[in-house]
Amino acid sequence: GKMKIRFRSINAIEEFLDIVNRFSAEIDIKSKRTTVDGKSMMGIFSLDLSNPVEVTAIGNESEQVYEAISKYAA
Numbered sequence: 001g002k003m004k005i006r007f008r009s010i011n012a013i014e015e016f017l018d019i020v021n022r023f024s025a026e027i028d029i030k031s032k033r034t035t036v037d038g039k040s041m042m043g044i045f046s047l048d049l050s051n052p053v054e055v056t057a058i059g060n061e062s063e064q065v066y067e068a069i070s071k072y073a074a
Helices: 010-020 041-045 062-068
Strands: 003-005 026-031 034-037 053-058
Touching: 010 041, 010 062, 034 041, 053 062
Parallel strands: none
Antiparallel strands: 003 053, 026 034, 026 053
């Protein structure tokens, strides 16, 4: 699965990182043609965050990840 999300503040990014780092699933975040590690603050800040980005969770906890980050859904 995939989910489109939007970060509305730096605070939201920090909160998102707290959440996803609780899971063993790998997190990819894609913006246009760039894909970064969704557990990396540097990675996320390197993206164009003015538009929604696409999150892909890989692993057997992916459904829980999508549930946990649903409040960021774009």
